[in-house]
Amino acid sequence: MNHPILEKSKIIKATIIALVVGALLLVVAVLPAEYGIDPTGAGKLFGFSKLYVPENNQTNDLGTMVSTANLPLIKLEKAGSGPDVARPVEADNPVPEEQLATREDETKVVVPAGKGIEFKINMLKYGTMKYEWITANNEVLYFDFHGEVKQKVEPKEVYFESYTISNSHNMVGTFLAPYEGKHGWFFRNTGNEDVVVNLRLKGQYTL
């Protein structure tokens, strides 16, 4: 190791230059692009600010950040039971004269660590329902909100339609059943801890 030792003034100069260059790049380019912080307006001027993508971050009770940006993308092909399963004729049955009685329920579904689980209710064609589910600690779950057609003869491969597939910690909506059968959620927990989903339902269905 025989490296040169510069004079004091040169070292001070180099250090100050380094600080100024570093700080300048930070304020002009990096902060606007990475954090959307743009105190000088230079980020906007040069277009660096456009690179900033606000992350949809959620903090759960454990204090760990859950970023939906890291989740795998879901493709159209995932929706429904696939092209090999024919849509049963029962899907086109007439609408019943009377719907099921309106009821309200609150329940918990435990999705075990590393497993998938389904929660389903029975509904008649054009029955309506409002739903709400929230994971206990804001854990993000993969889910497929889908429904199977009630068939006279149980088929080998069940036909189902996916109404929504996504990853979330919370979902709310109204639902009009397209056909008689079982409708509900398939939840998948990829984490190492069991996840509790708190569910609320109100509408024309039976459990």
Place this chain on the structure above:
Amino acid sequence: MAYAHGVDEDTQTFLLGNSGVAFGPFLYIGAKHMITGYDHLLFLVGVIFFLYKPKEVLLYVSFFTIGHSTTLLLGVLADININAYLIDAIIALSIVYKGFDNLGGFKRFFGKQPNTKAAVLIFGLFHGFGLASKLQEFKFDKDGLFTNLIGFNIGVEIGQFIALAVVLILITVWRRQRSFMKFSTITNTALMAAGFLLLGFQLTGYFTS
């Protein structure tokens, strides 16, 4: 009612969590992280900048490897979570330190250079915590943890070896040129600038998250 159901399990199997042993993937992640990890690379450039003998390079890199392997294994196995921004800020500081040291700053101002081997070892320890937090981002099962961890660590060494080989070749060629001494001041100033930049970047991340 809630029940585990066969139908959708079959049609909708998808894998996100790395379950069980996955030596190969973790080896790859480790190597990739090192080759694309500019902070580790900048520090290493600083460390080997004035090392002329292959033996010395090997010695210093070994100190770095011992340092970061220790905390990588310890951090993951003991499940130690240190804020990644703070660790990365210290890694950024290590770059500033090395640039300053290469300019002769410590000798000139304090009359004495801190023990360079000890410094590499200590900063290696911090780099290891950074690697550990990187690895902990991947959710994986407890079974196969050790094998995966070893895979990651070996990957880190492979990545470091490849990156170092490239850097060493470039620096060795460059040293033969007259410009090397002339540009060494600029290079180490740039190293410090990059360190300051990363420091600001990480600290901003820490305070805004």
